[in-house]
Amino acid sequence: MDQTAAMKAGNPCLPEPGLNCVVSARSLVKQYKNSDRPALNDFSLEVQQGEFFGLLGPNGAGKTTAISIFTGLFPADSGSVRIRGLSFQEKEHEIKGILGLVPQDIGLYDTLTARENLNFFGKLCGLSGKKLGERIQQGLEFARLTEHVRHRVATFSTGMKRRLNLAVGLLNEPQLLVLDEPCVGIDAQSRHLIHAQLKELNRQGTTILYTTHYIEEAQELCSRIGIIDNGRLVEQGAPPALLQQSGRGNLEELFLHLTGKELRDT
């Protein structure tokens, strides 16, 4: 089903006819078996084509659960998710073909080299031959790892691993790139490079959904942010507009105002 057909079929994410809604989540509820409260509770979100959307929240707020549902890792207990108008129940394979996921934990084989990792994940994305070779080369250049192509990932610094982790997520030239805390534990140089690369990708048209703990990072990168707490989206909008509406001096103040100052030891 193409996007227009999906819209005609009653896609709930239709802010304006003809505009591209990449992620549409409505009333998501998810409760884990070993938890006494839901990880997501009536969570709704829309991300438009070309947006750089930041999802902020304290520990255990439901960020990772939300993006896990958006990327089809597991389903919600109730509610609906559509990616470019398609649902996972009907078109899982197609959706995964246009998605790129950069997980919070490094998703690389330590004993393989950078090229071998890119080669393996590229083939699983359906790439082969010359196209695969080109994408691997672009990935290595993107991650600034062309000099380390034959080195095993186990020998890489955290920053190098994070850059390669990101490059693997871009192999299939995704329309929607989902990043879960991609800059955790890295030095300023690697973080700067990743930020620059992500901005460039977004400028070229890639829609980005980004979760982070770092509020200044979200402020620097994101065209729009959403603040999630206790499984609900408590606020969303462009950072300048949010600050203006709330009368707070900066995003951190707003964040603490909305989520409280209690420690979240989950």
Next chain:
Amino acid sequence: MLKIFAATAKELLLLRRDRTGLLVLFLMPAILVVLITLVQENVMELTGQKQTKVLFLDLDQGELGRSLQKQLASTTLELVVWDERQKEIADIQAAVTGGGYQVGVVIPRGASARFQKETARLFQQGKEREKPGEMATTSVQLFVDPGIMAGLRSGVIAQLQMALTTIALEAKLAQLGGVLAQTMARVGVEPERSPLAGDKLPAFFRQPLLDLQENQGDPGAIGAAQYKPVQQNVPAWALFGMFFTAIPIAGSILQERNSGIWIRLTALPVSPLVLFTGKAVAYMGVCLCQFLLIALIGAFLFPSLGLPAFTVSMHPGAVLLTVGFSSLAACGYGIFLGLACNSYEQASTLGSTSVVAAAALGGVMVPVYAMPQVMQRLSIISPLNWGLTAFQDLLLRGYSLSAILDDLGRLLLFFVVTALLSWKLAGIRK
């Protein structure tokens, strides 16, 4: 199909770089098969299935010692004859109690003369109406290591006793023949016309009128061979190694699950079935290599260690098919372990314990027929028993493919059950 190839190639690459894993997969079963076969060859010697070496010291150097050596030549006892000019009874005793030999036999000085004298006196006594109980017995000294198994001890003593009984009976019959000849002559019967005269009696005695004929269990089997540790151990320990691949398979899945790889793989447009098929294909190749390595050790290394060579003379195709089905079952179990456990420590502990238990139960370490009745009944639940039974049917009993279809079916069913459970668990692990 390209994605399966990619998954298989990646798995082989990971394995090639995991030296510890390779050691576990190839070196461990190779060492075990050599050690266990060497040990079992010795056990067969000790249990009398092969020739048992017996120290023999003839201090007498007379007819009795020569007769005993002659009688024992046709038994499973191999005499190691010591020079009576250099050794004494104490030396034999020391050699046996020291564990160098399990059995020692000594013919004391003067034994032959005493035996002949007493044999002659036997019939003299008869004439004089003396009681036979008053005869003096000539003793052959026997030393047995108290540590040897009861079965071997009984077997050795029975063979020695049989030889001594035969010598005594032949001597008595020869003596009786002489007495009869004299009696016949006294009543006017010519000795050559008497069927009982002279040395004819011992000759009659030696005629075998009864015989024990050993037959194979199934007359339809071809190439059936006697039980040999090599033919049992090579497939048994190859199977053990194959099922041990379950641990690296589980480890590989757990490495993916406990890092971001599992999440990344789940988000890619590829079915878990493709990924697990890739893993299974890679490890089935590993299992085949394991079997070939151990078979080559059996065929070429064993003879240089004094062991018989392993042979796959009949139905090599059926043997390979058994390798294939066994490795399929092992891969299914490995994938199940990788999804059922939460850490490598759990998987390696559960995996190694269960594989060792299944190997013990399945007859890899001790043949099933040697187990207690309850364990024999339980052995049919072990996948290693199914694989081993199939190998034994092919390699020891000489059966063809049709005879092992039930065992192959069980291995396939085991794979299907573990694969379905894994599929269910993969859904839960999402």
